[in-house]
Amino acid sequence: MTDYSSVIKTIQALDCKVTENEPMAKHTSFRIGGPADLYVTVSTAEQLIALRELAQKQDIPMMLIGNGSNLLVSDAGIRGIVVRLDGDFCKVEYLGKGVIRAGSGASLSNLCLTALENSLTGAEFAWGIPGSIGGAAFMNAGAYGGELKDIVTEVEYITTDGTVDQLTNEQCGFEYRGSIFQKSNCIVTAITVKLKEGDMAQIKAEMDDILGRRKSKQPLDMPSAGSTFKRPVGYFAGGLIEQCGLKGCSVGGAQVSEKHAGFVVNTGGATCQDVLDLIKHIQDTVLQQTGVTLECEVKAIGG
Secondary structure, X not given: OOOOHHHHHHHHHOOOEEEEEEEHHHOOOOOOOOEEEEEEXXXXXXXXXXXXXXXXXXXXXXXXXXXXXXXXXXOOOEEEEEEEEOHHHHOEEEEEOOEEEEEOOOEHHHXXXXXXXXXXXXXXXXXXXXXXHHHHHHHOOEEOOEEHHHOEEEEEXXXXXXXXXXXXXXXXXXXXXXXXXXXXXXXXXXXXXXXXXXXXXXXXXXXXXXXHHHHHHOOOOOOEEEEXXXXXXXXXXXXXXXXXXXXXXXXXXXXXXXXXXXXXXXXXXXOHHHHHHHHHHHHXXXXXXXXXXXXXXXXXXXX
């Protein structure tokens, strides 16, 4: 086991909170995952830059997890440093003229509420998506006909050499559940979005409608990582899975939701391996019966 005592002292000197062997099941929406060697909370860009420099010098892996809403963490946990963004990274500010700046540690829900408070329309699709701004930019989060790329004008990030820079929407390479940030070691720190003026009552009604549809169709009362699979071209993953008779199918504590077959849920005590085995069974069955390959949307990490 690695001795991190000197590293911990250096991290504490940066005024960051750090805990050893932190159970990742506490920090993911799946409620699954073994311990992270070091779990560090950072509040400023300066701390984050210094922490990454330390990790690079010490050859320690470092990973940001956002809200942990799209992650499946290994039962063995995560080696190295796991970073949670707080403080400055959680600020959401209305800058006027329809422009909102949101830190990567803020929630999408906070962005939506800020838009509502200022009678701005365009972000309603994100209401109820349980992710962070940084994670949403990383994967171009979307739902109900909208995606983050539809409203983002600029993304701020920390480069691999520790400088702060920006990319325009066009430079971000946004695609279905993807962006340029998935192919680099840059860290998203904030986004700027441009929304249109609207009627507060109509915006609120749209948000209520979207949340109502989520609650009626999705298993929000059970731990999961959201939609398990990306939408295959011309199909819906949940429909294919249900068509193959897999609704309610389970491996250990992992189960294909009986409410929405596109979700794998933790019925209690599910391990990462349970989920992985169930996902493979779903993929194999759907491919065999329909000829369609299901690509996993959930990101498996650690080990």
